[in-house]
Amino acid sequence: MNEPKVLCRTPTPGKSAKAIAKWKYDLVRGAILKAAPKTAGGVAFGDLAVLVAKGLPASDRKRLGSVNWYTTTVKLHMETTGELQRIAGAHPQRLRRT
Numbered sequence: 001m002n003e004p005k006v007l008c009r010t011p012t013p014g015k016s017a018k019a020i021a022k023w024k025y026d027l028v029r030g031a032i033l034k035a036a037p038k039t040a041g042g043v044a045f046g047d048l049a050v051l052v053a054k055g056l057p058a059s060d061r062k063r064l065g066s067v068n069w070y071t072t073t074v075k076l077h078m079e080t081t082g083e084l085q086r087i088a089g090a091h092p093q094r095l096r097r098t
Helices: 022-035 045-054 058-064 067-081
Strands: 005-008 018-021 084-086 094-097
Touching (some): 022 058, 058 067, 067 084
Antiparallel strands (some): 005 018
8 A cells, every 4th residue: 555645855955855755744744843833032943853752742753763864854845835935044053834
């Protein structure tokens, strides 16, 4: 059986898109949306994977695999679709929902 996939693009020029299972994409995207505020301060990228992991049941974390990798991959795709934006001038990187 072919599992539905989502092709996750990246805003970084020259980097290739990664195809991941749709259920994994949906799971991580939902957790990112809950973790990333719309407020001006946003959330630190370094904190995002921890917040995503805390927002997932243990059974989903185990099935998912690397929470850090999937958080980064889905986050980058969400930047390309306009759902997330980097806060200009913030170091380290901070993100907010649009």
